[in-house]
């Protein structure tokens with residue numbers, strides 16, 4: 001596991017906003033929920049949709065292609081969208097001095 005600086009300050013990110021960046025050869029999705037940053041795979045397990053191009057509904061991120069829903073905090077696929085399986089989730093936090101979001105992938 002390695003730490004990656006997303007270069008995104010937590011103060012720049014709005015609640016429910018979706019951003020993507022590359023880390024460890026993967027596209028990672030960053031979002032903010034009630035002031036806490038979360039990091040997930042940016043690739044849907046159904047047909048590879050880019051989840052950062054979808055949207056947040058409550059505590060879930062929704063795939064833009066066929067609407068699979070994933071828990072922001074855990075990456076668990078919603079049982080009602082059984083065509084997709086769980087995605088990876090990663091530790092994310094704001095650096096104490098710079099405020100930039102760090103992700104462990």
Ligand code: FES
Nearest residue numbers: 044046047063066
């Ligand atoms: S690619 Fe995400 S639901 Fe089909």
